[in-house]
Amino acid sequence: MTAPELSQPMPRTRKRMNATYRWWWVFQRVSGVILVVLIFTHLFVNLMMGDGVSQIDFAFVAGKWAAWYWQVIDFVMLLLAMLHGTNGMSYLINDYARSRRSRAILQAILGIAAVVIIVLGSLVIWTFEPCPVDATGAFLPGVPSGCPFN
């Protein structure tokens, strides 16, 4: 009776760190710190200030996005969160996907999802109409009390 062959460990493929990979590595750390600040600000403003969670409706969101700085803050948060999350998921795929094929497929799905969400989110933030009107030109019900802005 012979002992079963031990499975050999995969030979190490020498892949030097390149500038892009290192840039993403630093980005991951920097964006993480910025996101902590942004997300807790977001949660505090939305859930703690004013009437808390019950205040969130169309008028509340519209009121925020009527101000350019909230548009900028939310856009930065969207971008950083998506890139940070996508990069992290990409690390996970690289760590755990077994074959070249499954790695390529998962990375492609991840990339497409990230692009779609970033484009969609940016469109919502930058083309948002806080004071929508009906056919007659009157404000629709539920618009923020400050309409029209600007």
Place this chain on the structure above:
Amino acid sequence: MTAVDTAPAQVGGVPSMTVTLRIRRLNPEGVGDHAAGEDYWEEFQVEAHATDRVLDALHKIKWEQDGSLAFRRSCAHGVCGSDAMRINAKNRLACKTLLKDLNPAKPILIEPIAGLPVEKDLIVDMEPFFASYREIMPFLMPSGPAPERERLQSPEERERFDDTTKCILCAACTTACPVFWTDGQYFGPQAIVGAHRFIFDSRDEGQWDRLEILNDKAGVWKCRTAFNCTEACPRGIEVTKAISEVKKVLNTGEI
């Protein structure tokens, strides 16, 4: 006056108890119902004191119940690093783990360390682990002729790498690392600890050779700071911190 042992040995002084050990076993040649290379759990019950170590319980099994149980141990006192194993899902040295610290009311689970090929029972093939260690060149690389007396070093210079000199190559950290488990590409925490010990040594001049080796996608950059290594280290080395120090050197270019 000669010291005489008058008091009888207080065997009952420490409470004794029956503990159950569930051991993950594998016989490369097959045994009983189990095919060659099939792994399975087997339970053993041993009479032990609360102050006994897991290694003592394993000895009792091997010596009194089943001589075929295979595990490594050499010094049995936490210095040689031979008996790292996964005890209750945590990597530890069997010779440093007391039964009373493991909730003996439940079966104690004992498995071989993960991520390395199992040869028999708790014995794994350590070669991939040692291969990584060899790659980082774990020896002093000075330049110039050897001095006539010791290479001197200040306490401050020593302090920088003191923590990583404690490594005993037991592989508890590397085999606790979730990235090491994936595809065997990662050097593993231990190799980086081994490199750290020389990179931050003022007497060594091969720092950049080692850093060049670790500046690989499968080197320090594969570390995801899961902290499993720091938690697993039986010597209390702050492994994740050491890895981060190497990353910092690679990012700033300054040692």
